[in-house]
Amino acid sequence: MENLGNALVFSLATLGPGIGLGMLISKAIESTARQPEAAGMIRTTMFIGIAVVEALALLGFVLAFAI
Amino acid sequence: MTVGLTLAAAEWGGEFEGSLDDINSLFSFPALFWEDVAGGALAVNRTILIAWFMTLVAMTILVLATRNPQVVPGKLQSLIEMLVDFVRGIAIDIIGPKGHRYVPILTTFFVFILFMNLAKLTPFLMLPPTSRIAFPLFLAGLTWLIYVGAGIKEQGFVHYFSELLFPPGVPKALYVILTPIELISNLILRPFTLMVRLFANMAAGHILVVITLVTIHVFLPSFPVGWTVGVIALIAAPLVFAFELVIIGLQAYIFIMLASVYIGSSVEPAH
Numbered sequence: 001m002e003n004l005g006n007a008l009v010f011s012l013a014t015l016g017p018g019i020g021l022g023m024l025i026s027k028a029i030e031s032t033a034r035q036p037e038a039a040g041m042i043r044t045t046m047f048i049g050i051a052v053v054e055a056l057a058l059l060g061f062v063l064a065f066a067i
Numbered sequence: 068m069t070v071g072l073t074l075a076a077a078e079w080g081g082e083f084e085g086s087l088d089d090i091n092s093l094f095s096f097p098a099l100f101w102e103d104v105a106g107g108a109l110a111v112n113r114t115i116l117i118a119w120f121m122t123l124v125a126m127t128i129l130v131l132a133t134r135n136p137q138v139v140p141g142k143l144q145s146l147i148e149m150l151v152d153f154v155r156g157i158a159i160d161i162i163g164p165k166g167h168r169y170v171p172i173l174t175t176f177f178v179f180i181l182f183m184n185l186a187k188l189t190p191f192l193m194l195p196p197t198s199r200i201a202f203p204l205f206l207a208g209l210t211w212l213i214y215v216g217a218g219i220k221e222q223g224f225v226h227y228f229s230e231l232l233f234p235p236g237v238p239k240a241l242y243v244i245l246t247p248i249e250l251i252s253n254l255i256l257r258p259f260t261l262m263v264r265l266f267a268n269m270a271a272g273h274i275l276v277v278i279t280l281v282t283i284h285v286f287l288p289s290f291p292v293g294w295t296v297g298v299i300a301l302i303a304a305p306l307v308f309a310f311e312l313v314i315i316g317l318q319a320y321i322f323i324m325l326a327s328v329y330i331g332s333s334v335e336p337a338h
Contacts (some may be wrong), residue, residue, distance in 0.1 A: 008291060044160065048328060049323050055260040058267040 006064045013060020019054040093277055094198060094270070098242055102283030117186050118196040125182040129177050150174070157324055162331040169330055172213065173323045176206065180265065184315040187273055188308060198269035200262070207262035209264075210326045214256075227333070257329055261322065272311050279307045 032039045063067040098110030123307040139147055154174045158166035183202060185196040197200050218227040231253055232246050279300055287297030 001297075040160075042155075047321060047324060051264065051325055053246055055264060057259045058260075058263050061230070061271060 010060050010064040012059050013063070017053050017057040021050060024049050033042060078093065082264045090274070091253070093273065109231075114194065114196050114199050118183065118192055118193050121186050121189075121196070121198050122179075125178055127160070127176070147164070150177070154323060158327050161324065161327040163335055164335050166327065169213070169217075169327065173327060175209075176326060177237070177319050177323045180319040181315065184269060184318060187269065188311060188316065193276070195269045195273060197265055198264050203265040205260040206322070207258040207264070210261060210329065211254075211258040214329040215325070216335045217330050221334050261325060264321060265318055268314055272314055275307060276311060280287045 023044065028042055032042050035042075068219075089170055094114075096113040098112050102110050104110070128143070132143040136144060147242065150320075151170070151174055154177055155167075155170045158170050158173055162169060180197065183197045184195050186192045187198075197238070218231070221227075222230065232249055233242055234245070234249065237245060282300040283297055283304060284296075286293035287301065
């Protein structure tokens with residue numbers, strides 16, 4: 001039962017970041033296709049955004065073991 | 068090859084007595100020597116030995132590449148020059164012209180994190196030292212010191228902290244809400260997420276690799292019963308390794324990129 005709780009903490013924490021990453025990367029691909037010459041800048045900004053969004057899921061991963 | 072890796076993971080990746088009930092056994096190892104110095108605080112265990120070994124490998128490669136520099140670089144020298152150029156490109160892109168000063172420390176971070184992470188997939192090591200919280204904690208603390216120091220140096224102590232805590236162009240009443248948020252997000256949450264990102268990615272990756280290899284180790288020999296599971300894990304293992312290889316490079320890249328974003332926000336304040 002305790003393990004189920006840990007798994008729920010992590011799985012619920014992945015829902016939001018999953019949606020967020022999907023939107024972020026799809027928009028980045030879309031804008032790269034529209035304007036290929038800006039690809040470098042878009043990629044850098046995308047990675048920064050990914051790093052910020054991903055932090056929530058990682059906090060969930062750590063908390064799943066901490067609880 | 069695969070059998071060797073499996074045995075390495077099963078024998079060196081922690082104690083397995085039938086089940087994975089304690090996840091800590093994958094990461095914490097008994098002290099090997101210096102146990103009685105300073106009450107065990109200075110004890111050396113397997114993680115530290117791996118860190119020393121990978122540092123030695125990185126140092127050897129870098130010294131060999133730059134010991135006798137040529138105008139027309141050889142293979143190893145041009146590889147290391149590409150690496151330095153890559154980090155310099157990131158630093159100049161994000162920080163601006165003042166980024167030249169921070170290229171050495173960012174390159175050090177990149178090489179250190181890359182080699183510490185590579186220990187995850189090195190046969191007979193199979194444990195990234197960055198999956199222990201001490202290594203990311205130290206790196207994130209150093210980054211914190213660098214970007215706060217850069218802000219104080221470039222803008223002056225009072226100006227840096229007043230810009231940081233009281234961003235201009237905001238109605239006075241909003242500072243009641245804004246200042247605590249800015250304080251927490253700029254001085255506490257930034258190094259914390261930097262630390263947790265590296266640590267959690269490496270810990271999760273180590274657990275994934277160990278589970279894949281142990282599944283092969285346990286299921287493949289039992290022919291009629293669990294054989295299919297073992298075969299599936301055997302097919303999945305190279306994919307898992309490739310995925311982890313991507314994560315290893317990506318985490319080193321993201322760490323130095325976020326470090327340069329933070330340094331850049333201290334050097335050139337947003338107006």
